[in-house]
Amino acid sequence: MKTLAVWKTDRFDRRGMAAIGAALDEFDRRRARLFVLQERLDSSQPGTRIVFAILAERAREEIKDLTLRVTTGKNAGRVAGRWPGGRTPYGVRSPRGSGRIAPDPAEYPHARRVADELLAGKSAMRVARDLERDGIRTRDGARWDARAITRMARSTAWAGLLPAKERQFDEHGQPLDVWVPSAEPVRDAAGNPVVIGTGVVSPGERLRILALIEARITKMGGGSRGKRPHTTFLGGIFSCPYCGKGMTGSGSGSGSSSARSLMYRCRTRSVYGKDACPGAVVRAPRMDAAVEAMWLSHVSALEHGSPGLDAIVRRWAVFHDVEKEQRRKEVMAGLDAARTRRDKLEHDFYVEGALLEDRFKTLAAEQSAVIEALDLEAAELAREADLSVFFADGEALAEAWVESTLADRRMLLGCVLKSLTIVPARFPGDRTPILSRVVPEWVA
Secondary structure, eight states: OEEEEESOHHHHOOSOHHHHHHHHHHHHHTTEEEEETTTTEETTSTTOHHHHHHHHHHHHHHHHHHHHHHHHHHHHHHHTTOOOOSOOOTTEEOOTTTOOBEEOTTTHHHHHHHHHHHHTTOOHHHHHHHHHHTTOOOTTSOOOOHHHHHHHHHOGGGGTBOEEEEEEEOTTSOEEEEEEEEEEEOBOTTSOBOBOBOOSSOHHHHHHHHHHHHHTEEEETTEEEEOOOOOSSSTTTEEOTTTOOBEEEESOOSSHHHHHHOEEEEHHHHHHOTTTOOOOEEEHHHHHHHHHHHHHHHHHTOOTTOHHHHHHHHHHHHHTOHHHHHHHHHHHHHHHHHHHHHHHHHIIIIIIOOSOHHHHHHHHHHHHHHHHHHHHHHHHHTSOOOOGGGGSOHHHHHHHHHHSOHHHHHHHHHHHEEEEEEOOOSSTTOOOOHHHHEEEEEOO
16 A cells, blocks of 8 residues: 655645545555554544544644744834845845845946846837846746846835735635735835835836836737837837728838838738738928928917816826826825725714714724825926926027937927827829928917
8 A cells, every 4th residue: 555654744735634634535446555653543444534634623723823923024024114024026135034135246336237228218128138148047057037127116125115925815705825926015104114224226116117117018808919119219119091991100210311211111011911001101300300390380379277288297206207107096095095094983973873972083093194195295296397408598409409319309209299190292203392281289
């Protein structure tokens, strides 16, 4: 008879009598036995199943108590702003007994290089290839890949913040003793991230890196895939007049003659042929110059208080100031939660009569103070961004445009423009001014 020997019953299974009963049934089916060394139990002997069941239930309760003690200790450490333990991300370490994190002398230079390259707009795959080319390996000596770079950048501890964990639930909505790392840090009572030391990047740099990573991802169903950044000014921004889909740049853009050959073409026509869409073709330099002139004219004509400016300010906050926009979302969520708590207190006091008057007044005053503080912060965050360049003279505005990068220009255009299309040419060689054919839809 085959035998599985274990040191103690609770080392075999800690899920209770149902689990160990199913295991013993499987042993019987296979004509095998379970032998426990410490309790001297043999599942092939009569009358042992009930003992196994009792010991399994006791092991189940013990693991619950152990989980409670460990969880309580970790929660206390989080409240105190201490590193909860475990593996730190590449570039930082936690000195034994400190409860803090600090830059790792050996890894920090390489980790900071990764951060700088991501902030410069490089893809995670490109960064991984550069590290591999220079012979730099991970902490375990493995090769870098895009997934490892992205996972490191998403870690809150990489920015010196206390990582949070999210609890998993079963199909019935019941909580499981399974926790997974969250992309959000632990926050204190005021809603601020808990700092546990010095990371590789600042919290603001981490948000900007995550925004750049997200901009390179296309969501598809339940997953995602990477996408190449646009290398032309209007690629993907303006639409084909026939099918309404995006136009993409094609041709070479290096050298004066090659730049003149760069064209915007209907992507539907390019991929699926003329039967799917007749397609439109526009010379890129001509179209770019027309849209630049149109943008400069429109923006320089805006005035303070105009609906268009308000819309631009909101979009500018999303595109340009990632930290401010993230904090604004957090403040609004905190306001909703505080107002909900205050409403529940009033319901419990006035309707249910479940609170004493003194207790109600104390708790209500605390929530009112939180709401007042968050309201003030929300008002401050809602103030207009510094868009003084938009109201400078036309020459200063044009200089700011010339000095901006391709990514900046696309972002600035997106701040004021909802959509852009072009009227088809009336005949081959149509010399109608391009500005007469461009149809913009401005934000407002």
